[in-house]
Structures are given as structure tokens and as C-alpha cells.
Amino acid sequence: MAADKAQRYSRAKLAKKLKCHPLFIARIEIGQRRIDVPELVILSRALSIPPEQFLKFVADAMPLDERV
Secondary structure, eight states, rough: OOHHTTTTHHHHHHHHTTSHHHHHHHHHHTTOOOHHHHHHHHHHTTTTTHHHHHHHHHHHHHHOOOOH
């Protein structure tokens, strides 16, 4: 499951793998920063999750009445 794989990474470990600052990861996690599709693909690859499975996990977690 995507969530199980994602939970194996600390912010520091994922940031190191992505060559970015851990604060970048934290801002995504808490919703201060949204990501675009290419970033979603990069993140999913870093987590060893197929992009379509990663997107399904995100889509399933979103409320149906979420607004832009």
C-alpha cells in the first residue's frame, strides 16, 4: 500500500533522496505547498510507488467537496 511505503521514510531521508531541504517535504505534508504533476511523479518514484497508485492514494484521501 502507498501509505505503508511512504511511512518508511523520515522527512530527512526523503529530502536527502530528493536532494531538497526537509522543510520542503514538511510544507507538502502540512498543505502549505502544493505539488504539480511532474513533482508528484518524482515523489512517487523516490518512494518506490507507481505514480498512478500514488495519485489514487491522494485522490482517495481528498474530501469529495474539496475546492480549488
